Each structure stands twice: as structure tokens, then as C-alpha cells.
Amino acid sequence: MTTAAQALALTLTAHGVDTVFGIPGTHNLAIYQALTEAGVHCVTTRHEQGAGYAADGYARATGRPGVVLTTTGPAVLNAATALAQAYSDSSPILLISPGVPLAHPRLGRGYLHEAKDQSRALDSLCAWSHRVTSPGELPAALARAFTAFTEGRPRPIHLEIPVDLLDLPTDVPPASPLTVPPRAPDPAAVTSAATLLGTARRPAIVLGGGVHHSRAGTLALTLAERLGAPIVTTANGKAAVPESHPLALGATLHLPSVQTWLAGRDVVLAVGTELAPSDLWADDFRLTGRLIRIDVDPAQMHGDHPATIPIVADATSALDALLAQVTARPTPPERPPLEPDLARLASRWAPELKAIRDALPADAIVAADNSMFCYYGALGALPIDPPGRFLYPTGFGTLGFALPAAIGAKVARPDTPVAVLAGDGAFQFSVQELATAVELGLPIPIVISVNGGYGEIRAEMLARGMAPVAVDLHTPDFAAVADAYGACGVAVDTPEQLSEAVGKALRASGPTVIVLREAR
Amino acid sequence: MDVTATGASVLVEALSLHGVELVFGIPGTHNVSIYAELAARGVRLVTPRHEQGAGYAADGYARATGRPGVVLTTTGPGVINAATALAQAYSDSIPMLLISPGVPTDHPRLGRGYLHESKDQSGALRALCAWSHRVSSVREIPAAVARAFGFFAEGRPRPVHIEIPHDLLAAEGSVTFAEPYRIVAREPDPAALDAAALLLRGAARPGIVLGGGVQCPPGQEAGALALRLAERVGARIVTTVNGKGVVPESHPLALGTVLHLAGARSWLAGCDVVLAVGTELGPADLWVEDFALGGRLIRVDVDPGQMHGDHVADVPVVADAGRALAGLLDRIRPPDAARAPGPDLARELAELSRRWEGTLDALGRAMPPDPIVVGDNSMMVYHGALLSLALDPPARFLFPAGYGTLGYALPAAIGAKLACPGRPVVVLTGDGALQFCLQELATAVAEQLSLPIVVSDNGGYGEIRDEMLRQDMTPVAVDLPGPDLLQLAAAYGVAACRADTPEELFKALVEALEHPLPTLIVVRES
Secondary structure, three states, X not given: OEEHHXXXXXXXXXXXXXXXXXXXXXXXXXXXXXXXXXXXXXXXXXXXXXXHHHHHHHXXXXXXXXXXXXXXXXXXXXXXXXXXXXXXXXXXXXXEEEEOOOOOOOOOOOOOOOOOOHHHHHHOOOOEEEXXXXXXXXXXXXXXXXXXXXXXXXXXXXXXXXXXXXXXXXXXXXXXXXXXXXXXXXXXXXXXXXXXXXXXOOEEEEEOHHHHHHOOHHHHHHHHHHHOOOEEEOOOOOOOOOXXXXXXXXXXXXXXXXXXXXXXXXXXXXXXXXXXXXXXXXOOOOOOOEEEEEEOOHHHHOOOOOOOEEEEOOHHHHHHHXXXXXXXXXXXXXXXXXXXXXXXHHHHHHHHHHHHHHHOOOOOEEEEOOOHHHHHHHHHHOOOOOOOEEEOOOOOOOOOXXXXXXXHHHHHOOOOOEEEEEEHHHHHOOHHHHHHHHHHOOOOEEEEEEOOXXXXXXXXXXXXXXXXXXXXXXXXXXXXXXXXXXXXXXXEOOHHHHHHHHHHHHOOOOOEEEEEEOOO | OEEEEEHHHHHXXXXXXXXXXXXXXXXXXXXXXXXXXXXXXXXXXEOOOOHHHHHHHHHHHHHHHOOOEEEEOOOOHHHHHOHHHHHHHHHHOOOEEEEEEEOOOOOOOOOOOOOOXXXXXXXXXXXXXXXXXXXXXXXXXXXXHHHHHHHHHHOOOOOEEEEEEHHHHHOEEEEEOOOOOOXXXXXXXXXXXXXXXXXXXXXXXXXXXXXXXXXXOOOOOHHHHHHHHHHHHOOEEEEOOOOOOOOOOOOOOEEEOOOOOHHHHHHHHHOOEEEEEOOOOOHHHHOOOOOOOOOEEEEEEOOHHHHOOOOOOOEEEEOOHHHHHHHHHHHOOOOOOOOOOOOOXXXXXXXXXXXXXXHHHHHHHHOOOOOEEEEOOOHHHHHHHHHHOOOOOOOEEEOOOOOOOOOOHHHHHHHXXXXXXXXXXEEEEEHHHHHOOHHXXXXXXXXXXXXXXXXXXXXXXXXHHHHHHHOOOOOOOOEOOOOOHHHHHHHOOOEEEEOOOHHHHHHHHHHHHHOOOEEEEEEEOO
């Protein structure tokens, strides 16, 4: 006999969960108690949005599901933006929350933390949201969630437990994990694809976040070498292959020169990517050649870019099968002239990015926010090699992601150097998580490029011919903010100082905020 | 007459027709054209540092004025960041309008990885607001805006979301602007009033409960009518948190905001007739789930949904509070009845708020007349100020009841102060709650608001720590090393000081009220 809360904790640990991100509240104490008894590390953030992003960073850094625990109501919605971000970036996150009691009237009664319809709100943002109706259902619901993360495209899931169930006894045992083998490709589709690739004169490969999830980067690189095909990645696919490799074009799918080049390829192999407008930064991109798509999500075979040869499969299994049939062909690779595009976007931060690159080890994890410094700069111009990662909120495009995501990544992989890149606008969305990083003693360099507000939007306003409004913000003294949190704060003016500060921060006993003043 | 204009221009014209002068929000790629139109019309644009702050600020603005608070976000994360504030406004019946762009008109519902795309943005907001509507043409925009403002006036006000596919903002359409209409408050059923009056006149031990519905809209003086009625029937008045200060808490018949005290509840249960006006009598008001009344219950509420549920009305009066109370006063003539007995709450009151006694006493002494006190969901506030800080109208107490969010007070105070620049506004919060929204310190400075922010620092989540200890569990995840709040304030350009004694607090608050900018005052809890 266990309580429902204990069955929950035991099922989580059986599924390898050793860390949970969240904030305790009146409704979830029984879960905290059970998790503590089960030896799970409970990381407390200062806002549940931070817990959500931290779980996302944890998931991206490890490939394992990130688990968030909140109380009912405001806490659930506080985490909602992070779940929607995870939805668009296919990150496996499980949000566990209590909900109103089992007998609660759907019409409402003014119960503490009551919303109009908590589950439905979450169901509109996650892959699914499920409210259990008995303690015995809990292990099954958890097992279902963990299986969903492995059987196909991983996306966030919400599990709601009526608060009055948590202390009830149950004799249903905790669920054990199921092993779901990765989906193998249709052999006929693989043969067609291999034939097509064998005859391609100007092949290209596009890699997305699905390649990270399947750990298929090495296979993709081998295939590229065999075909003489350059590889371009999306933001989510960045560093799936070494960006220092001669065939790697980097995370440059958003550059017009790369798109023109890609449109002119006779065969394109796209793996684990939506080829979405938010990857391309364009609404109307069209390919002219044949398109082979490999994706665990059947939905990706249609839409904007229908597959000529659809392969619904795990990336590793599919690439493995392709390699068995594709022989080496010395096609001289034909690279796009992307340097002018890249320089146009990134030159403003070139010395700083080089300084950061010099100070970071090759396998570092870089958590980047949705800031100009990151998407114009680091995305294309800060090369990263595996097993390094670039954690970035693509698709949904939230702000305030980088610091909490870095906390999650560092908690998951304490021996890997983790750095944050953010703008001042983005950083302020989650500034309170400095306290979390300090409490955990995480040596994270946090580089903040300060342009005094929402620089991207200011530029858009100027481009429309309007006087900028609501974008030039009073900003705090970030180095002093860092001091106040017990973190280290330092302002730097030159690339040398920046490089030195990042290097020092990696060896510190806690986080360091490095303030980089941008010229307007 | 038809006018041809872009969607953004039509939207802003429709908002102006409804008297919108101030909008809280953050600009983004999808809503820049709305910003351009708002700026061109001279609408004041207040930019917080997180859309959650925009939502709470709009809530504070709405509570302080009775007028709808308007929030403008971009698509996606901007919308969901504001969601908690909308759900809070839903539970506290606050009129709030969230306007956001959405994916373009022809966007496939299956998704395509468009910037800021989510599974179902409207669906999520529909589950949290009174309603969420996505317009499908420029022509529909004025109608949707008018519908929102009409909705706020016709019944129980609750938040509304209007989503405009962002391609419509630049598209031109031919539209007709409807004249804003006035909706007259709902009159009560005379027969129901007769029945209610009969009950009240014959009551030996009457009691009155007033909720947030008596507060709004301000200027209707439903509170004053309620007090006159109380005097006439000799009934004591207890208020919910949302009803705090609706009648003078210094009045002999006013028990204060004590509905959550056991003594008040047992007194109320023993009343032979209870008149409940504009309140859910919800578990979140009562702090217990199983409260039952012993006498007959008259309920006055604009929301028919309140006539049933936990406390079924014997005499249901579905009407505007002011109209119903005026109707009752017409039926219950002088002279005033003798005062019915009330509860003795002194011991319970003292026990609950002892921990903050000195602090609250100093706050009470330093508080200027008619303040707007904005409290967060912190122990010093709901165990302390709620009870011990007596307020008389037109003073207000803004507090996130029902939904019970954290991080409400600072941004809500920013909204209230912008709405009522001439009134003193004071924030009461704890260190745990403040950290949820502390980035809004920058907004308070940018808007140059005179705003005392009193922080009671207990080093984390004190309420939850206490609950863990009561359940014999070792406190976990509740003792949080926080920032040095004084240094932090300084980093934001906010004046700050510590107040170690009640006298220091008194002095600090008096000075902060004179200071033209925000002041953070840190009180260390023992």
C-alpha cells in the first residue's frame, strides 16, 4: 500500500527521474514529501516559468524528459509559456500538477486556485493534458507519458491530479518503464531514397532538432561525406554535426544565399526538421528539386514542403539503412556564398563572438535567448561542435529562456561547461532565476548584450518610418543586480576583457553576469 | 458611414471610441502596427518587463477605476505570459481586455512552424477567460471590441481576449463604427425584493456579507447603501477580501474582512437571516470547504450562477448590487432597529496577526487618508493586513483572492498608480512573492511613480514552510537564499532602506509617500 503521491514518486524514479524543477505550494506538499523520501533532487526556481525552461534545458542537454512540478492554478499557467515553447521545439517535458478536487463542480465554486478550465488550457498548448480520476490510474498515466516521449515526436505533456487524491492509499504498484524500440523505416522508401541520392548531381542535406533527439549526427555526416553533400542545419539542429567540418554550412538556413542555393539543389534530404517559416525566416520558400524527408512525425511529410520520398522513421534507423545502400560518390561539394549574408547579420558582434568562442571549450553548451545578439550573431557565427549544444527557443520564440534553460542543462550535466547569451530585454524576463543559479552554485557565465531595450522591435519601428515607442527601456545596472543576488557581476568593454571574464566565470563557484555594452 | 482603413487603425479607433487612454503591453514583431496607431492617437503606452506584469497592471488599473484594463501583447509567448493574470482576473471578476495578434487568416490549423505558433492559442485563452474570439475580417473588429465593452457592463465582469490574425492588421477593410452604447444596470425583481425585505424586517439575528461585487463600479456607492441598510436592520457587516473597505471598517457595525475567521463563521452560521451581496461565498473566501449557514439566505448578485452552488439562495435577487440595495431601503423604513449581537473576534484576531503586530500598527499610523493598498499573496498580507489594517472608503485594498497568484502586488500597484496618480498607493508584499515580478521595479522607475513597496522578508516561502512543519515533514524547497533586496533596489535605481523597528517603518513609509519615485522598505520578519 502506498499513497497516490508515493506511487507517483516511485513511478518517476522507476523511469529514471532524479531531478524535478518546481515550486512547492499548499496543494502539492504530499508530492514534495514523497519525492524527498524517494531521493529526488527538487530544484526550486523563483517563478514557475523558470522551472519550465529549466526542465526544457535539462531535456535538451540529456535527451531525457524534464519534469516540472507546480501547484494548482497560477503556478500551472506560469509554466505554460515554457510548455508551448517545448511543444514547438519538440522537447519532452512532463508537467505534474494538482488540480481541483475530484468532486469539484465544473461550474466553479470559488475554490483556491480554481480556473475556468485548467486542463483544457493546457491541452491547447501541450501534446495532451490528462486529469486522472483515481490513485490507481496514476502509474498508468505516467507510464503513458514517458512512452509518448519515446514512441514518436516528443512534446510536452500535462498530468493533473485532483488534490484530494494525493494522500489516498492505493495498492496499484508503481509502473515500470517500457522499452519502445525506435521506429524503423519502410525498406522500399529507403531504397527509393538511396537511388535518388545516388543519382543526385547537386545534393544537399538539411538537419533539424530531430537529429539531436535521435543522436544521428555522426551518421548524417558520414552520409554527407559519401555524397559530397553540404549540410545546413536549422537553429534546433545546430551542432548536430561539427560546424568546423568542411561540409558543414552551420546553422544558416535563414540566410537568403543559403535558401537560393538550397532551392537549386536537385535532391534535398531533410532530417528531423519542419522546414518551417520560423526556421527559414521566410513565408514563401520553395524547393525545386526532389525532397526526401525523414521524420518520426508523419505530419511532416505534408504541409509546406511535401516529401517526394516520405520516410516516417527514427532518424538514426533511417540514416543507418540509407548508408547501407549509398556508396561513395566523389561529387565535388558546391557551397553557397553565404559569407556576405552572415557578415551583414553578425558583423556587429563578430569580435565578441570570437572572444566567447575562444574562451569556451569546444564541447560547451550555449543557452541562447531570443535576442539579436543570438539569432543574428551566435546562431550563424558561433560555431559549435558536438557534443556541444546550442539551446535556443525557436518556433514559439519566447524571451527569458536562456538563463533558466542553462540552469537545467548545468544541473543535468555538471561537468559540461554551460554559458548563457542574452540581450538585456530578454534577460529581464527571467532575472529572478539568478537566485536559483546562486543557490545551486552553478558556474555559468551569463553574457548580456545591452542595447537598452527591445532592439529588434526598435529597428522594425524605424524601418516602418515610425518613431520608436515602448522599446527604449530603463534598465537596471546588471552588474549591480548580479552583486545583489550574490552572483559575480562584471562589465566589459573589449573582446579581450570578455574572453577573460568568460574563462574566469567557468572556473568560479557560482554564476557570473558579464555585461557587454552594445553601441547603438 | 463606412470608412476604409487598415485593421490596426480600425482596432485603435474602436478602442478610442470606448475611452481607452492607456494600454499595458510589450511590442513585438506582430503587433508593431497596432503600436504605431496607438502612438499616433496619443494613447499612453506602458511597457512592463514581462507580459505577466502587463496583465497584473491592467488588473490594478481596472480595480482602481472600475474601467476595463487593456493589455496588448504580441502573438504566442506574449499571450501565454499574460495568461496567469487573466485567470486571476477571472476569479476576481475584473474587466480586462487582452488584445493580441494571432497566426494569419489562412494559417493551417495543423500547424506549419510559423513564428509564435502554438497548438491552439485561442483554445487556451478560451479555457481561462470569459471568452476568446478570433476575428476573421477587418470589418468584424469594431463589432468584437464593442461586444467586449458591452460584456463588461452587462453582467459579471471578467477578462476577454480578442485575437486578430496579424495579416489583417495591415489589410484594408471597409467598416462601420457602432456608437458605444450604455447598458443600464440590471434592476431587481420587485417580488424578490418584497420577499427579502420581509425576511430582513423579521430577522432577530441578521448578518450581512459584502463581496467584490459591491465595489464596482465605483461611484455607485453600493457600499454606502449597504451600510444604511445594515443600520436600519441592525445587522453586522462582514466582508470578503475582495469586499474589504467597501464600508468603513471603523464603523461600529463593520466587523472587517474577517469572513475567514472561525469566530466570524460560527457567528454567521448562527444568524437567522443572512444577506450576501456580490460574493461567491467561496471556499477561498471562507478558508474552509464545508461551511454551512443555519438561517435563511438572501443573495444579491449580477451573476445568476451565484444563486446555486455551495450556498443556495432562499431569496435569489439577480441584479446590480446598488439597485437591489436601494430597492431594499425603499422597503425597510426607519426607524433603525437595535443592533443584533456580533461575534467576539478579539482573541482570534490578535493571535493571527501577532507576528506582524508592530509592522501593521506602524503601517496603519503612517497610512495617509484614502490609500490604495495593494497586497500580494504573502503571509504578512493575508494573515496580517487583511485583518489589522482597517480601511474606510474610498480607500481600496487590491488583493489576488480566489486564484491566489504570487507577484501580483507590484505590477498591480503600478497600474493603480497610473490610473490614480493623485492617490497614495502602497505595496505590501513578501520576499517570495516579490521575486515573481521584481523586474517590474524597472517599470515603476521608468514611469516615475511615487510608490512605497513594503517587503516582509522571511527568507522564502514561509506559508509552505509552516505547512510542511505542521505535517511533520522536514521543510524542503522553501528556504530560499534571496537577493540582498537593498542592493537590488539600488541596481534598479530604486531608493531602499531597512526598517528594523516599527518606528523606523513608520518613518520610512512617511518618507516614501513623499518621495517622487519608488522606495523599497525591507522589514525583516522574526
